[in-house]
Amino acid sequence: MIKSELVQKIADKNPHLYHRDLERIVNVVLDEVIAAMKQGDRVELRGFGAFSVKSRNARIGRNPRTGSSVEVIAKRVPYFKTGKELRERLNPK
Numbered sequence: 025m026i027k028s029e030l031v032q033k034i035a036d037k038n039p040h041l042y043h044r045d046l047e048r049i050v051n052v053v054l055d056e057v058i059a060a061m062k063q064g065d066r067v068e069l070r071g072f073g074a075f076s077v078k079s080r081n082a083r084i085g086r087n088p089r090t091g092s093s094v095e096v097i098a099k100r101v102p103y104f105k106t107g108k109e110l111r112e113r114l115n116p117k
Contacts, residue, residue, distance in 0.1 A: 027054075061102060071109035078103045 025033075031047050038046070057067050061077050068074040082098040106114075 069107070071107050073104055073106040073110055076103050076105070077101070 027050060031043070031050050034046050034050070035041065035043050057075060060067050061075055064077055066074055066076040077100050079100050080098060083096050085094045085096040086092070087094050
């Protein structure tokens with residue numbers, strides 16, 4: 025699902041709301057999640073999961089095509105851990 029499909033699904037379930045307002049709401053929520061992660065904070069949506077940031081150290085990698093060594097810089101990467109309710113819905117007993 026892409027962002028526009030998410031906005032459309034919300035609009036279908038809430039016909040009394042304007043499409044442009046729903047689009048703004050989705051954008052604000054996603055922007056806040058990104059801003060919090062950029063500061064290093066953890067964002068938890070109960071029942072869904074938690075977004076956090078992990079740091080990867082600099083290292084020497086290998087170019088698979090040529091086999092030569094390549095320096096990979098340190099970076100921060102997003103990490104998502106599913107919540108218990110989401111896992112249970114995906115894997116019913």
